[in-house]
Amino acid sequence: MPSIAVTTTVQASSQLDFLQEKPAHFDGDQFFWSYTEEPHRTRRQAIIKAHPEVTKLCGPEPLTKYFVLAVVALQLTCAVLLRKSSVLSLEFIATAYIIGATANQNLFLAIHEISHNLAFKAPLANRLFAVFANLPIGIPYSAAFRPYHLTHHKSLGVDGLDTDLPTSLEAFFLDSVFGKAFFCTFQILFYALRPMMVYKLPLTQIYLFNIIAQIGFDMLLVRYAGPRALAYLIMSSFLAGSLHPCAGHFIAEHYVFDQRSRIAKDAGNLVPVPETFSYYGPLNMLTYNVGLHNEHHDFPAIPWTRLPTLHDIAEDFYADLPHHKSWIWVIWQFVWDKEVGLWCRVKRKEGGRKVGGWREDELGSNELKGATIPGVQ
Template sequence: MTPTHAAPAAATAGLDAERSVSSVSPQARRHLQMRKDALRAHPDLRALAGPDRRTALAVPLLLALHWGVAWAVSGSNLLVVFLAAFCIGQFIIHAAGALVHETAHRLIFRGDRSKLAFDLGLETILGSFSKQLTYQHEHLSSHHPFIGDYERDYEHEDLCAFKAREMLVHDRPRLQRVLTIATLFVHLLPFGFIISDEIFPRIYERVTGHTARDARRDIASSKPPIWQRRLFIAWSLGVNVLLLVAFGFYGWLYHNWALSIFLGKFGISNLGQSLSEHPGDDVETPTRSTYGWINRLLFNTGYHNEHHTFPNVAWTRLPDLAQAAPDVFSARADKSYLGYWWEHVKGDFKTSRRNPLQGQDQSARCPKLDAGAGTAAQAEA
């Protein structure tokens, strides 16, 4: 949902943190400097800032398309439902997720009430059970001000999960390949990403003897208020009941299967976009953009370098930003979303991706299970 915005009131602290140069990561500081340099060379860029309310029209269009597919498959079979979810549904969900990104930054509506109404409209498409609110807060208070910082940026892969795969690749490569294939299979199932998160970390812990989750990591992002979470959970429950009543089991299944695929390993555009955006340790060029036809479907989320440098510019004006300052925005991703997704899938067989804390002592972060239990007991005491 990268995943990942009009800032909720509690999350505006993330924007304030971003403006405080002393409190942000080196990569975030680089974007602040890029913004200053761009405004110095092109002062007219200031005119591009601000929300675009016309974006609200996209919600009924996406909802009609999504529920239209649900109606179309309601009298079909499991294979047709799966193909519709894989080939159409996940990309509709991604488009709605791109709008979550816009509303988190308050680039559609500034006011709290109008933003809440818009977000509930998105929840009618997504049925996220309030997870879109979690994303909005984490994106603003964790990702933007602390981009590239493993401890604070929620987009970083968990170190212990990485280390568990790395250990198996080195010691038991055949077993790692089997687990990768099993993970991919589970992620094709309805609610597969939830099942996977419950099963595979425990398997990795059993076979490696080390914890597969970094319990010491705390990104300390802001959180949505309880009343808002409850409202969105209730709204999602209502949406699921309505889907079931209006389109039957297969129509309901289509929606939830599409959401599951989007959030899992087979979320081709979602995972591919996330992998394409940030190299990880490049302070000089912390963010890359993807240009081309995909932005017509995903509300210009490919203009990611432009967005991180000018997060107050709505998606409709990001191409104007890139065109007006080509000397500033020249960092392009070297592959398509599909290319990054395929590289990621192959990398899971041999753990070729960069270690999140390369060169640092990681034994304390991912201890043996007995040592981890002792550490946890000491922490409680």
């Protein structure tokens, strides 16, 4: 099985040693810097060579649209039922956390699936359905999420392209128990605002449609159900990306927790560090199997229902990879373990490319058509 990454970390016993040892690319951060391409393309090719039948798993999953319809209906029902409840009441907050946050996290990940063209065959149908799935979230984001997320796949760990990476500023100021607790509590805001700080997307037609549709929906909801109904949806979205069990996937996917990986730099020694981690627990049932994250990055064209089959077929490639057993424990360890934090991400200076551009909404580029081609994304 090929090596999946080669990285280094820098640690020093004194400030002088630190300054003397830092490589030419080092800007004072402590990220795990990699000097090879991202690991998933290599492993995908190896899996296809060893198990060519996995390519038959690619393609849209018809069940996705029905689950989205059910969750959208659930959230609208809850919003209407709570329209007369106080926002600070126990029933309002408990419903928003237990039902609303779980439902909206489910919709976040439905949009993630749809962004890979895995709900319908036609790209336009996927773009429009993502806007529909966005409605109970309360804030337009599905159109912008897609190019940022596909760039994350094409440019995993690439500094300045992969907006899933924390910035050096975030890692420096939040490098404490309090800072990490703050990050976990408000991480939905970091994921919403950080991409715009890294690079901005052009205002495409689908992005504009997403904004208009969401504002129109919000206005209608307030008009006929009242402002508290909309407040329920917004609170659900915030809690979905806060201290919620399902929100553990944000941290579990790419932060390095493995003690063997977090070792100091030895002069001239390059240390292999995994940069994607799977989770094989029960919360996958609520989150479109996003926990099978190595499997997803290896084959983004395989939908959520077939990722377990991929894992079983290629078990010889996945059995020895480090993985998580609990998203709740991931959050707890991230906050309290002094050796884990926002610095614990693999970064690389080169490779990858942006996905999306001025003409993305015309649906004519390979970026849009390639989502169901094995190995393209």
